[in-house]
Amino acid sequence: MIHEKNAILFKNTYASLKGRHNALERLEIAPTDAPIIAQIWGKNPEHFAECAAALEGLGFAGVDLNFGCPDKNVNKTGGGAAMIKTPELAVSCFRNAKEHTNLPVSIKTRLGWSQVDEFREWLPCLLNEHPAALTVHLRTKKEMSKVSAHFELIPEIVKMRNEISPETKFIINGDIKDRAFALKMSEDYPEVDGFMIGRGVFINPYCFTEHEATTEELMELLKLHLDLYEKQIDKYGVSYEPIKHFYKIYINNFPGAAELRAKLMDTHSINEARDIIEECKI
Numbered sequence: 109m110i111h112e113k114n115a116i117l118f119k120n121t122y123a124s125l126k127g128r129h130n131a132l133e134r135l136e137i138a139p140t141d142a143p144i145i146a147q148i149w150g151k152n153p154e155h156f157a158e159c160a161a162a163l164e165g166l167g168f169a170g171v172d173l174n175f176g177c178p179d180k181n182v183n184k185t186g187g188g189a190a191m192i193k194t195p196e197l198a199v200s201c202f203r204n205a206k207e208h209t210n211l212p213v214s215i216k217t218r219l220g221w222s223q224v225d226e227f228r229e230w231l232p233c234l235l236n237e238h239p240a241a242l243t244v245h246l247r248t249k250k251e252m253s254k255v256s257a258h259f260e261l262i263p264e265i266v267k268m269r270n271e272i273s274p275e276t277k278f279i280i281n282g283d284i285k286d287r288a289f290a291l292k293m294s295e296d297y298p299e300v301d302g303f304m305i306g307r308g309v310f311i312n313p314y315c316f317t318e319h320e321a322t323t324e325e326l327m328e329l330l331k332l333h334l335d336l337y338e339k340q341i342d343k344y345g346v347s348y349e350p351i352k353h354f355y356k357i358y359i360n361n362f363p364g365a366a367e368l369r370a371k372l373m374d375t376h377s378i379n380e381a382r383d384i385i386e387e388c389k390i
């Protein structure tokens with residue numbers, strides 16, 4: 109249900125987003141049993157307001173602001189992790205989003221832009237705004253994902269959260285590879301509220317569970333993901349090529365896996381990939 113005061117804004121946003129990138133169509137939510145939080149980035153406070161309002165009408169459970177993305181093109185515009193360098197603007201974007209939606213508004217960010225100790229000023233600045241949740245990728249933008257996550261800073265950040273905004277859920281991210289690791293971390297750091305898995309999913313698509321998938325299950329999952337990706341190709345005209353980077357997630361650790369992957373890398377369509385998978389009869 110869209111908030112009354114946002115109805116007009118929503119209408120305008122719908123029109124402009126649709127006109128520009130067909131973005132709203134791509135934000136369609138499939139029936140699912142899990143609440144979905146939409147993540148947005150940018151640097152224009154008015155756009156954060158419009159977007160937060162629009163998302164409420166689309167059935168999302170929350171809005172997350174991305175102040176941590178290290179992508180050069182995003183940072184060039186002042187968005188993502190570049191927000192760390194403009195804290196007043198970041199606060200303004202957060203306030204605008206929060207004022208225009210009834211949904212919980214959260215933030216995902218990094219420790220700093222180039223120095224780890226920037227977190228001592230940056231995180232309090234965000235916590236003062238009382239976000240519903242604060243996810244901290246425990247690295248700087250400069251570190252990208254090339255160094256180990258700074259788990260040693262967790263107690264200090266927990267203390268900050270407890271003092272400034274105890275109601276904010278504190279979620280950590282960086283090097284949490286799977287559920288078992290997250291459970292172990294939750295014993296070591298009981299005051300952390302959540303653990304976000306990133307690249308772990310590229311190693312084990314079942315990383316959110318404790319299930320150890322068999323080769324057959326991974327192949328079935330690959331077939332399902334091919335079907336879903338084909339729908340994206342048909343609907344939005346996206347290229348087939350990017351999905352090839354992910355074949356290694358499903359096809360590994362069995363005799364012939366390397367050969368099968370090599371054959372799939374030579375394909376140019378979903379149907380070609382399906383035929384090769386069927387032929388290998390795993």
Ligand SMILES: Cc1cc2nc3c(=O)[nH]c(=O)nc-3n(C[C@H](O)[C@H](O)[C@H](O)COP(=O)(O)O)c2cc1C
Nearest residue numbers: 147174216245253281282283284304305306307308
């Ligand atoms: C291909 C790729 C795409 C990503 N896209 C997003 C994104 O859209 N939003 C986001 O908050 N983080 C994104 N991330 C960052 C991850 O969420 C996570 O912060 C990062 O990988 C560190 O966690 P890890 O060490 O567990 O991988 C992306 C990471 C990768 C590798």
